Amino acid sequence: MNRVIKIGQELVPVSEELYREYNRMRRREWYMKWDIKVGCIQVDAVNEVVTFRPSKEDSIERLVKQGADFADPLLIEDIVCDQATLLVLQAAVAKLNQAEQALIKALYYKNRTVREVAREENVSHVAVVKRHQKVLDKLRKFFT
Numbered sequence: 001m002n003r004v005i006k007i008g009q010e011l012v013p014v015s016e017e018l019y020r021e022y023n024r025m026r027r028r029e030w031y032m033k034w035d036i037k038v039g040c041i042q043v044d045a046v047n048e049v050v051t052f053r054p055s056k057e058d059s060i061e062r063l064v065k066q067g068a069d070f071a072d073p074l075l076i077e078d079i080v081c082d083q084a085t086l087l088v089l090q091a092a093v094a095k096l097n098q099a100e101q102a103l104i105k106a107l108y109y110k111n112r113t114v115r116e117v118a119r120e121e122n123v124s125h126v127a128v129v130k131r132h133q134k135v136l137d138k139l140r141k142f143f144t
Helices: 016-035 060-065 076-094 098-109 114-121 125-141
Strands: 003-007 010-014 040-044 049-053
Touching (some): 076 098, 076 125, 098 114
16 A cells, blocks of 8 residues: 545545556546636647647537537327326326236236236236237227
C-alpha cells in the first residue's frame, strides 16, 4: 500500500487497484463536468495551428432548428385507450370460470403452446383449440 488518496483533509493509504479505480472515477467526473459541456481551443505552437473543439453537449433548441424530431410517437390518448382496454379485458377474464381462466393464463401468461396444454390436461389439441376459441368469443362480447 504505497498509494494514497485525499479524502477531505486526510491522506488515506489504499491499494494500487483502488487507487486506479478512484482516479478513473475522478477522470470520468471531470469528463462529464467539463469535457462534454465546454468547448476548448488547442494551440499547436510548433505548426502554428489553432483548433477549436466545440462542446459535445447540444441544446434541444439548436437540434430542433436543425430538424431533429423529438415528438413522442405515443400520444397520451393512445396510452389512456390501451389502459382502458386492459381494464375491460381484466374484468372480462375475471368473469370467466376457473377452467377458462386457467386456459387463458396457460396460453397467454405462461406462454405455453396448445399442444403443451393438451398434454397436461390429457386431451387432444383440437379440444383445447375449440375451448380456446369459445373463451375468445366470450371475451370479444365484452368489447362490443
